[in-house]
Amino acid sequence: MATTAEKPRSAASTVPVKHSQRSNSKIPPAPRTQSFPSYHDNANIAPSVKILCEIIFKVSVPELEAALTRTGIPLLPEYVEGVLKFCYGSPAAAVKFFRWAGLTKKHTPYSWNLMVDILGKNQLFEEMWDAIRSMKQEGVLSIATFVSAFGSYCNANKISEAVMTFDVMDRYGIQPDIVTVNSLLSAICREDNQTPKALEFFERIKGKIAPDGDTFAILLEGWEKEGNVAKAKTTFGEMVIRVGWSPQNMSAYDAFLTTLVRGAQADEAIKFLLVMKGKNCLPGMKFFSNALDILIRQKDHSHAVALWDIMVGSGLVPNLIMYNAIIGLLCDNNDINNAFRYLDNMVFHGAFPDSLSYNMIFQCLIKNKKVREAARFFFEMTKNEWPPTHSNCAAAIKLFFDCDDPESAIEVWSYMITNHVSPVDESSNALLVGLCDLGRMKEVRRFAEDMLDSRNNIYESTMAKLKSGFYKEGRSASYFYDQFARRWKDHYSLKK
Template identity: 30%
Template sequence: MTIKILNNQSRSRCKTILSAKLHSSSEQVRDAADIAKNISKVMMSSPQIVLDSALDQSGLRVTQEVAEEVLNRFRNAGLLAYRFFQWSEKQRHYEHSVRAYHVMIESTAKIKQYKLMWDLINSMRKKKLLNVETFCIVMRKYARAQRVEEAVYAFNVMEKYDLPPNLVAFNGLLSALCKSKNVRKAEEIFEKMRDRFVPDSKTYSILLEGWGKEPNLPKAREVFREMIDAGCDPDIVTYSIMVDVLCKAGRVDEALGIVRSMDTRVCKPSTFIYSVLVHTYGSENRLEEAVDTFLEMERSGVRGDVAVFNSLIGAFCKANRMKNVYRVLREMKSKEVTPNSKSCNIILRHLIDCGERDEAFDVFRKMMRVCEPDADTYTMMIKMFCEKREMESADRVWRYMRKKGVFPSMHTFAVLIHGLCEEGNTQRACVLLEEMIEMGIRPSGVTFGRLRQLLLKEGRDDVLKFLNEKMNLLVNEPLCD
């Protein structure tokens, strides 16, 4: 074997090539994000009837990365996402990725368009793109909608799609049921099929989490013991779930005892575990223990991430120690941990709850320079201004959110519609409700009921009938022709 020794010139040339490749890769990611943001702006500013032509005229080129980014942005607006999905499929030199199909399956299931969801699955089948994860998503979505039998059917039908169920699919079914609080059904299926699929540590961890959500601490402990007896060693995921279960059951000191008993040579406590402990101590007004646990984490050599810093921020907010909150933010900066939208949301929620609305708006403006606000951030600010009857400010935040390409959630629409109803501006409220429905977001009964009352009061039965028909179409009719 010949070992080639590089001279300085060769090393320099290699570094230049590597640097160029890395730069090119990061540029592509940035370009995809920028194009996706511009497409999102076109989608949010164009009437639905001319959306295809507006996207055509934009001249923006779709790649798989761009499409995935756009679909992720609109994953809560199934109708709008599907229209983009159909449009992008017609573009030259483009084919949907597995990830794009998966996001679309999630979006259609979320608005209960199950026929369309299965059409997408059949399309994947023709293109030989189906995998176990596809069916895990379907099971998860059915279970979340409390369609337990359909979730089990999705598991059983895999064989017909040339995908024989394996342990991953079995774990996927159990996980779907446990996360939707159907742990007893999951336990029943586990007992029936445990000989067919030999359980692993993940299987037991799923059941452990399920009983934790019930909540049923004795059953959770029983599963933990059964796991050990079956010869499955707990991994970091198992320990994380057990700590979370104990903390939710109000046994944070017992959870801390488990962490301290872990063999760090085999399994070192993670930042998630510490974030759960810090959060729980904070929520129990045990600020000193929250801080001590955070410091213990640092002493053990675990580098804090944004999640554990957020837990510490939450603990200080609960204790109304705002000086400490801002000190934590400075420490994050010194340790090169960038705050995220959740950091911002924790602080804003506390300030608004305390009536410190001017300071909340000041924090909002400052945090926008550090991190990208999400729909929850904008929703809080819009709600705050609506409650203050400052509708112009609420509308400015709404327009700014749209300009930034952040897609409004159902709650964002709801708080603005409620604010407009309080002001008696039914015309604008109706426009927003129609826009909401056209995007595939079904308004809650409370939101629709509030607007309905105003329309009946104003004798606008025609408008109410029109909105009712639109809502029924969204729920009962498939999105495809």
């Protein structure tokens, strides 16, 4: 094996997998980026392993063997394996250490697999195959070894070489099975925009090795990542024909349905969900939560309601965050009836409304000029001790004056003052203007003086409105306004 290295691209984990389930086969859990594990970061590292690592990373490669020999540390298999796990960033030193350690004791299959993985992740493919051939001679080859090669080739965007590695496994005495097929498919699909190549391999191999649910789950997750709705439908259709329906295939169903929802085909997703419900294969809360997030971003409230009803009707219990999310979507789409329905149903699922729940609905009522409903809802939310926001209070005061319900407007203002809802500037000006428009100047006078005493900010536009209203009332009222305006100017200059 050569001792020089190119700069590594990544160091992905290469355990042969069933979908979403790691095998017990030993193979290094190296990361998919160039952030290699360091022995400095591992608090549980054995003292002997730490000493060996310090030598490997501080001593030059030509002097490494002598320095290692001087330590006198017994080369237990776990020490060798422990050192190799931290050598992904230094393949030349790893090779030197591996050869030196092999002079004393035969390497374990795990150590060999670590070495193959280090070489592959550093794109030293000729050296990687030298190691694989040596492993064959030693009789320690396993599926994990080839899965490591799959991942390394795919990381390097050498998909055809990864497939070639699969094709030659039997020459090395390893018969490929469905776990091996799935491992290669997974390695290909992890790379961006490579699922078509995974499908090409699948089409070629499915007649020889029968696919299982994991096979289709891997492909469907690939189509989900690439957003290919048409291919996802085709793959899903073949899955149903070949492996039927089973709750064990939930990850495949999740990926397929998410692809449909993200691809703006929520109506198709709803249809499939109803079929799956009849087959006892309905996805779990994770899918519904993710799908709702997507529909909310798409502002698709009608499909969100349909999805929600299937979810709740199947016994799944949404939380407060999910309730607030859909109530917000419904309010944004002015679907106030459904918003009220969800608000009323929350308590049955142990998700009690909070300030956000109430304020979204209150805002929607105001926006849609539902005067009576807004007044009743204001009473309900304050009775339940969830205060309206200052902006909702200001909007409500304007609405109540515009729609001939001044008493409700005054009630909102009084609530703000009593319960210290702030800031109050927008609301106070809305109150003064509304009363002035109704000619209720005695109340304007009382509220205006209180506001000035409380150092509220009365706008210039509001003062102009008050001047017109008071001057219409005659000399006494105009005199009050002039006095008030002087106080206002003094107050305004102090604030500046």
